[in-house]
Amino acid sequence: MDVLASVLDQMGRFLVCAVRIVDPETNRVVRERRSDSFWGRFPDLTLSQTKNYLSLSLSKRQPVFHFIHKGNRILLLLAAPFQLSGKTMLSETVVDATGHIFLNGVDLNGEKGLLNRIRLTQAQAVTDELTGLYNRRYIDEHLPSEIHACMEKRHPLSVIFADLDFYKNVNDVFGHTAGDRVLCEFAELLTGNIRKGKDWAARYGGEEFLIFLNNRGYQRSKEIAERIRIAVMNHTFYHDGRAIKITCSFGVLTVDDFSESPTAEEILDAVDKRLYRAKKLGRNTVV
Structure with a gap:
């Protein structure tokens, strides 16, 4: 099965906006596919952090997740390593998670200002609880x-x-x-x-x-x-x-x-x- 098609199938219930395969050694996009609903460029930040995402994924043995805010939509980046012809590659998938993410049982679409709560949650994840500095x-x-x-x-x-x-x-x-x-x-x-x-x-x-x-x-x-x-x-x-x-x-x-x-x-x-x-x-x- 085609690697990109396999990644798309595994995304299941989410609407996949875009997916690409990156070679971490050269930081080069090998293949890319995007849906008709995906507008704009693939987030530049992910390409510049390819090697870091790879090391984090390998060390944790699980995908790395990163939220992206675009207007009223919540996009979720998933970066995960996989083997292709004996070489470690990185798949980077952007999915539309709006309506699929719940905080304390409340749907994203059901409460005004919930985006701010998500941003707060993200900020807390990278903040040292004691000193207030980054962690x-x-x-x-x-x-x-x-x-x-x-x-x-x-x-x-x-x-x-x-x-x-x-x-x-x-x-x-x-x-x-x-x-x-x-x-x-x-x-x-x-x-x-x-x-x-x-x-x-x-x-x-x-x-x-x-x-x-x-x-x-x-x-x-x-x-x-x-x-x-x-x-x-x-x-x-x-x-x-x-x-x-x-x-x-x-x-x-x-x-x-x-x-x-x-x-x-x-x-x-x-x-x-x-x-x-x-x-x-x-x-x-x-x-």
């Missing part, structure tokens, strides 16, 4: 596309890895509630030192945080990290009237060589090594 899922899904966009525009990009020094001591001495408070206030210090709408910060996990700086060279990015380092060092955190002091170490990496496009994994690995060097140098420093 690891956001990093995994958006860092590859940010890299691709900077490479396309030939703009430098910088990634900062931050780690609170001896954070475990805060939990041990003051308690986990105090530790949570420190993380929240630290998140505020991060967002207060980056450009809203251009840069973003995310909680990578535990006491580790990532900052993405768009169109920023190494020297300027290092200055930003140094500014945050000083702000943290001079800041006094309080919990139940008790003062808490803490410092932070930073690794900074800039990509401004456009001859090759590094993957998100390669960038994260490189900046993590810089953070490790900052720790080895005595902490409370920027490398």
Whole structure:
């Protein structure tokens, strides 16, 4: 059976708007089919994130889902890997999910403003519940596309890895509630030192945080990290009237060589090594 026809058959109850087969190695569309009802271009975002969708699908062993809003319609992108002649390919299918998605038992077509609730649900899925920053899922899904966009525009990009020094001591001495408070206030210090709408910060996990700086060279990015380092060092955190002091170490990496496009994994690995060097140098420093 034709691969595209097979994918269409499996979509069952949904109205398939478009489907394409992408070669992850070349990021090239091998085949594409769309219904008469599908208007506009296939979402560009999916093509730029092909390799990321592939890695996520393979690691989770299940399709990756992504909502797309077009007017009053809810489109759902499903990306899933499959084998074709011994080669791993990626199928990307757009389906019209309007009228098929239910939230708390309420049909999308039956309540005004439900689209906003869906957007809220999506936002919550990529937001760290404690700090309000983006979470690891956001990093995994958006860092590859940010890299691709900077490479396309030939703009430098910088990634900062931050780690609170001896954070475990805060939990041990003051308690986990105090530790949570420190993380929240630290998140505020991060967002207060980056450009809203251009840069973003995310909680990578535990006491580790990532900052993405768009169109920023190494020297300027290092200055930003140094500014945050000083702000943290001079800041006094309080919990139940008790003062808490803490410092932070930073690794900074800039990509401004456009001859090759590094993957998100390669960038994260490189900046993590810089953070490790900052720790080895005595902490409370920027490398």
